[in-house]
Amino acid sequence: MTSPSVHLVTLTITQAGYHLDKSFNLDTGNEESAQNLQNPSTPTTAIGFIVEALRRRRDRSLTPFTTLSGDNLPKNGDILRIAVLAYAEQIDPQLAAYIRDNATFPNTVVDRIVPGEQESDYDYPSRLLQVRDRSPIVTEPFWQFVVEENFTSDRPKWEDTGVIMTRDIRPFLYLKSRFLNAMHSFIACLAVRAGIEYMHEAMRVPEINLFIRLLMEDIAAATPVPPSLCEEYIDRVLPRLSNEDLPDSTERIASETARKIGKYILPILEDAYSRKVSMKRLILPIAAWMLAVKEGASESGQPYHVKDTPSVVTAIGEGAAISEILGWENCEQTQVITQVASYLINRS
Numbered sequence: 001m002t003s004p005s006v007h008l009v010t011l012t013i014t015q016a017g018y019h020l021d022k023s024f025n026l027d028t029g030n031e032e033s034a035q036n037l038q039n040p041s042t043p044t045t046a047i048g049f050i051v052e053a054l055r056r057r058r059d060r061s062l063t064p065f066t067t068l069s070g071d072n073l074p075k076n077g078d079i080l081r082i083a084v085l086a087y088a089e090q091i092d093p094q095l096a097a098y099i100r101d102n103a104t105f106p107n108t109v110v111d112r113i114v115p116g117e118q119e120s121d122y123d124y125p126s127r128l129l130q131v132r133d134r135s136p137i138v139t140e141p142f143w144q145f146v147v148e149e150n151f152t153s154d155r156p157k158w159e160d161t162g163v164i165m166t167r168d169i170r171p172f173l174y175l176k177s178r179f180l181n182a183m184h185s186f187i188a189c190l191a192v193r194a195g196i197e198y199m200h201e202a203m204r205v206p207e208i209n210l211f212i213r214l215l216m217e218d219i220a221a222a223t224p225v226p227p228s229l230c231e232e233y234i235d236r237v238l239p240r241l242s243n244e245d246l247p248d249s250t251e252r253i254a255s256e257t258a259r260k261i262g263k264y265i266l267p268i269l270e271d272a273y274s275r276k277v278s279m280k281r282l283i284l285p286i287a288a289w290m291l292a293v294k295e296g297a298s299e300s301g302q303p304y305h306v307k308d309t310p311s312v313v314t315a316i317g318e319g320a321a322i323s324e325i326l327g328w329e330n331c332e333q334t335q336v337i338t339q340v341a342s343y344l345i346n347r348s
């Protein structure tokens with residue numbers, strides 16, 4: 001990272017790798033972050049490495065590299081920049097000022113479904129290429145990579161390969177985080193309650209399929225992006241969600257649902273509230289998921305192995321209100337959300 005030939009450092013380390021609090025600010029109280037702050041020249045965290053490398057580059061009069069996040073975070077570059085500056089500030093305010101003025105953190109949107117590895121993935125390379133690949137990665141054919149034009153120096157000519165280079169990633173972020181990420185969670189929430197193992201199987205159930213299409217209309221009405229762009233994205237995403245050649249387990253998507261609701265679904269609810277779009281359909285999948293968690297089972301009694309924070313699981317088991325469970329007490333629209341959720345849960 002301190003070599004003059006390095007122009008770009010990229011991260012795909014999941015949200016956990018950033019040590020953020022609920023508001024997406026750096027959690028300096030995190031044990032590993034705190035340890036790194038004590039010994040900044042021997043970092044172990046991603047943020048610690050970035051700051052130390054930028055410090056060494058500054059001291060050697062090298063241009064700072066561009067730091068590019070490929071993680072699913074709302075405005076991932078802005079969040080990374082804030083985290084890096086907060087960490088650097090604790091070490092040396094002058095270093096923080098230098099990074100603020102000289103380093104860049106482009107926002108990106110990475111849009112491609114990559115399910116977890118499974119045994120059958122190993123068949124592809126041997127069948128198609130007659131080679132044995134020990135770490136095949138199977139993805140869908142669709143991909144979209146959107147990168148904000150914000151680099152400190154040379155960058156690859158990604159546009160020649162189909163990457164969208166733009167000054168404003170917001171419309172792409174709205175479309176992907178709402179019609180893919182949130183939609184994934186909505187389908188998975190319904191599917192785990194219905195006892196369905198794969199995403200494409202859920203999309204084959206006529207009632208779920210119809211519900212998902214109606215839900216997309218609600219999301220489009222709540223989203224500040226031109227309707228024609230929403231419609232175009234919806235037309236492309238529906239076959240992706242139904243792709244039976246790429247089995248994606250509902251359990252994978254339903255893992256960490258509480259965190260994903262905060263990241264992907266709460267912003268939709270906030271917009272729905274201010275734009276006066278009904279929240280009933282938007283909350284129903286969350287209510288279904290809470291029932292599956294509470295009972296540890298699908299509607300027909302198949303066990304559901306929830307992968308979520310133990311405190312969330314306990315709170316749901318004890319019948320706590322959704323606002324309390326997800327830490328939404330301070331939201332203006334909390335009462336409405338809680339009332340609708342309680343109504344849906346009690347009715348089913």
Ligand SMILES: NC(=O)C1=CN([C@@H]2O[C@H](COP(=O)(O)OP(=O)(O)OC[C@H]3O[C@@H](n4cnc5c(N)ncnc54)[C@H](O)[C@@H]3O)[C@@H](O)[C@H]2O)C=CC1
Pocket residue numbers: 012013014015016017018046070071072110111112113114115
């Ligand atoms: N799988 C998908 O369909 C898509 C994933 N993404 C994003 O890409 C990122 C990676 O996702 P996947 O490759 O699916 O996950 P993965 O679980 O296959 O890989 C995660 C990687 O992050 C590393 N990591 C985990 N915790 C870390 C920490 N505290 N510090 C440093 N590294 C850490 C792991 O060692 C692993 O190499 C995520 O942020 C995800 O949101 C974005 C679009 C689609």
Ligand SMILES: O=P(O)(O)OC[C@H]1O[C@](O)(CO)[C@@H](O)[C@@H]1O
Pocket residue numbers: 014015071072112113114180181184252253260263
């Ligand atoms: O990074 P996060 O918030 O865990 O999001 C991962 C989600 O993104 C996707 O990879 C694409 O929606 C899902 O398959 C997965 O649930």
